[in-house]
Amino acid sequence: MDENNYKQTKTKRGFNYTYYYSPATAGQPVLFFSHGFPSASFLWRKQVAFFQPLGYGIIVPDHLGYRGTDKPTDPKLYVGHGLAADMAEILDAEAIAQVVAIGHDWGSYLVSRMLHYIPQRISACAFFALGYLPAEGINTLPLHGEIAQMVGYDVLAYQRFFLAPDAAALIEKNIDSFISLLYPETPESWRDTICVDGGARAWVEGNKTTALPSYMTEEEKKNLRTVLLSGGLAAPLCWYKANVDDANLAEDAKLPAAARDVVQPFLYVAFTKDIVALPWWSDANTEKYVKGPVTRKEVAADHWGISSHAAELNEILVEWIGELALKL
Template sequence: MDEKNYKQVKTKRGLNYSYYFSAPSSSDKPTLFFSHGFPSASFLWRKQVPFFEQLGYGIIVPDHLGYGGTDKPTDTKFYGGRGLAEDQVDILDAENVKQVIAIAHDWGSYAVSCILHYFPQRVSAVAFLAVGYRPADGAVNPITQPEFFRNTLGVDLLAYQRFFVEPDAAAIIEKNIDSFINLLYPETPEVWKSHLSVDGATRAWIASNRITPLPSYVSEEDKDRLRKSLLSGGLGGPLCWYKQQIDESNLAEADKLPASARDIHHPVLYIAFTKDFVALPIVMDKTHEKYIKGPLTRKEVAGDHWALMSHPKEVNEISKEWLEGL
């Protein structure tokens, strides 16, 4: 991803966004909108962008709020709902792109879901990687209602999120950033079972500054880039993506969304990563069964949460085949 292709725009909310842009090779080629999650920035897509650029697609890859060259407010009201969707639409407008095919991962799936809720006409189709569609629902809160996963799956699936919303989480992570990176990018995927989905285990791992080897798909250069990116702006902004789930104003806005706006009629690709022990495919499948009313294509890749890094050829080829069939 050539640094010369990065641009800046100030959104209507007064926020400065950095984004990668390259134009399509011809007027009949659509533009792909790549949406990253926690704790990455736009460089997460470095193994996808060149592949699709060579095929002639237009490319837009924002640094989402809190990351990279984009503003990093620590007020959670900026990280949810219509406002978040408007920011992304402002980027499209800056490039005079009327409609995109969105490809999303992790919290990037939430960001794209917000566009689908409020500006569905700006998306022609959407691919969800690992984390599926996130319907706006203020009544369902994975942080304050852990019994849902305990009762249905027998595991405190998102226990780590209760640490991420605690007041001292950012400081602990910044102090022990290498330990944090080793946990978020584990040498073996099963680590997430015992240290993300057990109450108190995430805090204990990071606070003790536990260091483990990197997985094969993360180089020391990758780790250094991620470390510098996170420490340059701090974790206060990125953790707001979790905190917005318990922000009363965001919850109230979600409750006002008409039920019909939660249904998705777009063509959808869902790529399940079968060794992801937090973004469980079974959970995504149940959500998709309820809300996706358009054509759904479901594929699997035998990788962990970061299979778009560890298995880029498979992910890219599956996405390419789906795109060509639209």
């Protein structure tokens, strides 16, 4: 992604955001790509390389806590309505009325909050791996045991480590180990590491590493390492802390029930080898809340299918957008 295409804007909340922007050619929609943890706008580099030459508009923010964007460490600043308002102001800065919003991981959370709070800015939405996440005002931590019983393993165990007061410092100290943990050579290893109580901490404290996965080059790892260390992990981990913060949960609970329904055209691409973002959970939310037309696809990828199966995903996305254009 060409650094010359990056821009900055300051939102009304006082945060400076960086974002990648390429304008659309006549008649083409603008695609809004939303990244998760631990990544940045460059997560979508293979999608940008595919869609930008086709004339699609592209806007890819570095979300709060990442890369050139501000990095507050108060979890209350990561509440959904505030993040959605920030995104609206980025769109305003480029005079963009509507986007096709595409999310992955915590990026799916942010797209979900945009659907709640600024739905008029989204013409259609797509979710990769992790689907739509409605704001229900529920703390999921007490549910971890119940979820583990349902699934057969402690699927969300790693989140307890990420919420620990010393997690950021420990991760920064052993950053290569952390990258190996989150981007393992063998995706199935997550069952024995991040999905075991204490497993993520033990891995990072032991400074364990593996070879790079096939979809990541040494240069890409170096870039990720630099981005994470340049701002530290305290801010990115706030995405997890905000999700269990009482004030933020109370704010989510205020959302009118009707605002949780999605009426826009909706695409969900399940990654069938994902150990954490299990398709059944996303499918349940789709069935309950999505009232508009739904398209569901599957890709035999792990959590990072955005990179490992980019060509397949790009074809799914461009076909779906093309079908939308015929209907609108």
